[in-house]
Amino acid sequence: NSSPSTLLTPPEYLRYGRQLLLPSIGLPHQLRLKSAHILIVGLGGLGSPASLYLAGAGIGRLTLIDPDTVEASNLHRQVLHRTSTLNLPKVHSAAIALRDLNPHVGINAIHDAFTTENAVSLVEEADLVLDCTDRPELRYLISDACVVAGKILVSASALRTDGQLVVLNNPPGEGPCYRCIWPRPPPRESVTSCGEGGVLGPVVGAMGIMQALEAIKVLVGRRKGGQSGTRMEIFSGMAEDTMWRSLKMRGKRKGCVACGDLEDIVGEKITRESIKEGGVDYVAFCGGVNGDGV
Amino acid sequence: NSSPSTLLTPPEYLRYGRQLLLPSIGLPHQLRLKSAHILIVGLGGLGSPASLYLAGAGIGRLTLIDPDTVEASNLHRQVLHRTSTLNLPKVHSAAIALRDLNPHVGINAIHDAFTTENAVSLVEEADLVLDCTDRPELRYLISDACVVAGKILVSASALRTDGQLVVLNNPPGEGPCYRCIWPRPPPRESVTSCGEGGVLGPVVGAMGIMQALEAIKVLVGRRKGGQSGTRMEIFSGMAEDTMWRSLKMRGKRKGCVACGDLEDIVGEKITRESIKEGGVDYVAFCGGVNGDGV
Amino acid sequence: MATPLVASSTSTIPSSTATTGQIKVEFSGGLELLFANQRSVTLPLPLPTTTSTSTLATPPTVGDLVTYLVNTAMVDPRKELFVVDGAVRPGILVLINEADWELEGEEEYQLCDGDTVLFVSTLHGG
Amino acid sequence: MATPLVASSTSTIPSSTATTGQIKVEFSGGLELLFANQRSVTLPLPLPTTTSTSTLATPPTVGDLVTYLVNTAMVDPRKELFVVDGAVRPGILVLINEADWELEGEEEYQLCDGDTVLFVSTLHGG
Numbered sequence: 030n031s032s033p034s035t036l037l038t039p040p041e042y043l044r045y046g047r048q049l050l051l052p053s054i055g056l057p058h059q060l061r062l063k064s065a066h067i068l069i070v071g072l073g074g075l076g077s078p079a080s081l082y083l084a085g086a087g088i089g090r091l092t093l094i095d096p097d098t099v100e101a102s103n104l105h106r107q108v109l110h111r112t113s114t115l116n117l118p119k120v121h122s123a124a125i126a127l128r129d130l131n132p133h134v135g136i137n138a139i140h141d142a143f144t145t146e147n148a149v150s151l152v153e154e155a156d157l158v159l160d161c162t163d164r165p166e167l168r169y170l171i172s173d174a175c176v177v178a179g180k181i182l183v184s185a186s187a188l189r190t191d192g193q194l195v196v197l198n199n200p201p202g203e204g205p206c207y208r209c210i211w212p213r214p215p216p217r218e219s220v221t222s223c224g225e226g227g228v229l230g231p232v233v234g235a236m237g238i239m240q241a242l243e244a245i246k247v248l249v250g251r252r253k254g255g256q257s258g259t260r261m262e263i264f265s266g267m268a269e270d271t272m273w274r275s276l277k278m279r280g281k282r283k284g285c286v287a288c289g290d291l292e293d294i295v296g297e298k299i300t301r302e303s304i305k306e307g308g309v310d311y312v313a314f315c316g317g318v319n320g321d322g323v
Numbered sequence: 324n325s326s327p328s329t330l331l332t333p334p335e336y337l338r339y340g341r342q343l344l345l346p347s348i349g350l351p352h353q354l355r356l357k358s359a360h361i362l363i364v365g366l367g368g369l370g371s372p373a374s375l376y377l378a379g380a381g382i383g384r385l386t387l388i389d390p391d392t393v394e395a396s397n398l399h400r401q402v403l404h405r406t407s408t409l410n411l412p413k414v415h416s417a418a419i420a421l422r423d424l425n426p427h428v429g430i431n432a433i434h435d436a437f438t439t440e441n442a443v444s445l446v447e448e449a450d451l452v453l454d455c456t457d458r459p460e461l462r463y464l465i466s467d468a469c470v471v472a473g474k475i476l477v478s479a480s481a482l483r484t485d486g487q488l489v490v491l492n493n494p495p496g497e498g499p500c501y502r503c504i505w506p507r508p509p510p511r512e513s514v515t516s517c518g519e520g521g522v523l524g525p526v527v528g529a530m531g532i533m534q535a536l537e538a539i540k541v542l543v544g545r546r547k548g549g550q551s552g553t554r555m556e557i558f559s560g561m562a563e564d565t566m567w568r569s570l571k572m573r574g575k576r577k578g579c580v581a582c583g584d585l586e587d588i589v590g591e592k593i594t595r596e597s598i599k600e601g602g603v604d605y606v607a608f609c610g611g612v613n614g615d616g617v
Numbered sequence: 618m619a620t621p622l623v624a625s626s627t628s629t630i631p632s633s634t635a636t637t638g639q640i641k642v643e644f645s646g647g648l649e650l651l652f653a654n655q656r657s658v659t660l661p662l663p664l665p666t667t668t669s670t671s672t673l674a675t676p677p678t679v680g681d682l683v684t685y686l687v688n689t690a691m692v693d694p695r696k697e698l699f700v701v702d703g704a705v706r707p708g709i710l711v712l713i714n715e716a717d718w719e720l721e722g723e724e725e726y727q728l729c730d731g732d733t734v735l736f737v738s739t740l741h742g743g
Numbered sequence: 744m745a746t747p748l749v750a751s752s753t754s755t756i757p758s759s760t761a762t763t764g765q766i767k768v769e770f771s772g773g774l775e776l777l778f779a780n781q782r783s784v785t786l787p788l789p790l791p792t793t794t795s796t797s798t799l800a801t802p803p804t805v806g807d808l809v810t811y812l813v814n815t816a817m818v819d820p821r822k823e824l825f826v827v828d829g830a831v832r833p834g835i836l837v838l839i840n841e842a843d844w845e846l847e848g849e850e851e852y853q854l855c856d857g858d859t860v861l862f863v864s865t866l867h868g869g
């Protein structure tokens with residue numbers, strides 16, 4: 030699916046000229062972008078700018094998955110969609126925009142939920158995954174799927190006027206996973222959604238753009254991570270002084286049920302099979318009622 | 324032109340619901356956004372995301388000015404434009420996108436250069452100005468026009484994998500202007516354009532989104548500035564450690580030819596008339612040859 | 618406006634330990650809403666607590682700081698949004714001088730003059 | 744790879760002044776391209792210069808640092824991209840501990856142990 034591309038066509042040279050000039054990109058890395066396949070889970074406030082800038086940069090293939098349709102209350106922040114695509118599945122609205130922005134990118138639009146059943150196979154087909162979702166249970170599921178499939182995960186979130194960003198499982202097996210940093214889920218009553226708490230468009234937009242940047246950095250070898258190299262960017266959009274801070278995160282957690290060594294784990298290690306066969310109940314784990322759609 | 328709006332229509336309530344929920348926005352500030360008129364000079368890599376997020380947020384009126392047409396080499400970073408709008412004036416391509424994103428926003432598209440002749444009158448009609456251009460002579464001209472017209476300027480720039488952002492003349496007459504911080508222009512040979520040096524899409528995109536955020540903060544009273552409150556955000560997009568830094572900038576420069584007090588100025592103070600009548604040769608000031616289009 | 622976290626009088630603190638320094642405590646990700654909407658506060662060392670004098674002999678730990686914050690400084694009555702079962706609740710990261718507290722010894726870390734302790738509530742929206 | 748800015752041998756520096764501290768010098772906005780692509784370097788105080796010993800009695804200033812950088816550390820031969828007429832060229836901002844050097848006394852500011860001096864080339868692209 031992501032066979033290495035060995036050359037650019039003349040229209041591609043023209044289109045990518047301004048980034049081919051960069052020493053950190055150049056032709057070899059542009060070809061690396063062209064041969065890459067990125068899975069974007071969620072085409073909302075984060076996925077909108079992330080997918081726009083990744084398509085613009087010439088990622089060879091983007092798989093988009095989201096079960097929702099475009100609503101009017103999305104459009105203040107989900108700037109990939111349009112008033113003319115209201116009520117369309119978000120992935121179809123997105124595909125229209127992205128194909129027109131850059132017809133050289135293959136767009137695979139899946140109008141469906143990201144579930145325990147399709148998670149691992151979707152992640153396995155990609156080189157890199159972006160978590161652009163909005164619920165803790167999906168965040169654990171995506172991380173677990175990335176660990177079992179050995180893929181790097183670029184995770185971001187936003188609420189009100191704050192945002193957070195972290196590159197996980199980077200490189201696979203060495204950097205911490207989502208469970209290493211957050212081994213226990215937040216109490217359900219402490220989780221506020223954008224629907225409840227609100228969110229400012231440029232704040233979630235900034236986080237989505239930063240996801241696109243981090244994905245490019247991973248692909249061109251400029252985000253190395255490692256056991257002690259994981260950082261989290263936190264953004265306070267309304268601050269009048271320092272808005273962005275870069276925090277040094279812990280390494281892998283000994284005994285992590287997702288990415289830990291088997292001998293250190295108390296209880297059952299999460300596997301490809303346990304995810305797919307429902308052995309991990311993500312909704313119950315996060316304190317919710319089943320039937321919520323994971 | 325920017326008469327205060329006293330209410331939102333039901334479709335507007337629905338559309339802006341997620342930002343009306345925010346304590347920092349709410350109905351009074353949403354009405355402030357609706358009554359605002361923002362001038363965006365340049366619809367390229369900065370102006371693309373800046374205009375998208377400002378239109379999304381419900382700014383009442385956007386005036387867009389840019390003399391260029393959409394080229395294929397723009398599309399990796401100028402994600403407002405499309406392959407289907409190649410060769411159209413950028414402001415027309417932008418107007419198509421922004422009107423479809425949010426039909427409640429009035430879009431005034433001017434396919435022309437920003438010049439000494441139209442600068443002051445364009446700035447005077449707006450409440451706030453975004454400098455999304457790419458040349459030093461335009462940056463001085465926009466700043467001077469903002470000073471004589473008493474408008475706040477949100478200025479950003481990007482090159483290669485770096486970006487910079489500063490809110491100038493904030494509030495008008497109190498915060499430093501572009502000339503206070505950069506009284507002398509850079510030598511022509513030290514100025515690198517994106518065409519020469521290249522630029523990474525998400526880097527210039529992040530700066531443009533931050534401009535939209537800062538413009539909203541100014542309008543809702545969350546970016547107060549003042550004599551000693553001006554900060555510059557600098558962004559190192561390829562850094563693996565701290566990417567964003569917030570720097571404390573100087574206040575107004577005594578004797579600044581644009582914003583200084585008349586008794587402190589050596590030489591001629593820049594005025595509405597001297598700009599318009601060509602008394603300030605911006606191209607020559609920046610070491611260029613006239614006829615470059617300012 | 619918000620009630621300040623630190624009482625203006627510090628006369629009840631023994632003078633021998635009253636001047637060992639100060640720390641900065643910061644809240645992010647919405648936690649500031651639990652603390653009178655303050656993003657950043659400065660606290661003296663030792664902490665201005667009167668409920669426990671047994672800890673005055675040794676420098677206060679981050680665990681002591683959490684106890685102080687939840688018992689004295691937190692204005693929101695929903696204590697469980699900050700502390701559950703005596704520990705910082707799941708979903709809150711604690712950073713000591715911008716590094717995950719796991720790298721510094723977690724609750725047991727002894728606070729020093731000039732330290733910054735940042736509490737970040739994890740966000741899930743997108 | 745890049746040549747390090749600081750020579751590994753410091754034996755020519757008088758011992759009485761060899762250990763007064765160190766500073767961090769950073770480059771941004773493309774200036775790092777003039778300095779062997781290093782974004783950040785650490786320099787000892789006093790500065791490792793042998794061209795002028797007259798300044799050893801007083802702490803070096805930011806002006807001395809600029810002289811050191813252009814004479815000794817800069818690898819790009821186009822000195823005019825960093826210094827014009829003996830001063831940092833127009834379009835370069837100098838920040839001392841993240842504040843515009845105008846707030847700190849510009850060239851005259853005396854460097855202290857632990858200071859960070861950041862040189863930022865202004866960008867114009869968009």
Ligand SMILES: [Zn+2]
Binds near residue numbers: 208210286289
């Ligand atoms: Zn793990």
Ligand SMILES: [Zn+2]
Binds near residue numbers: 502503576583
């Ligand atoms: Zn001025």
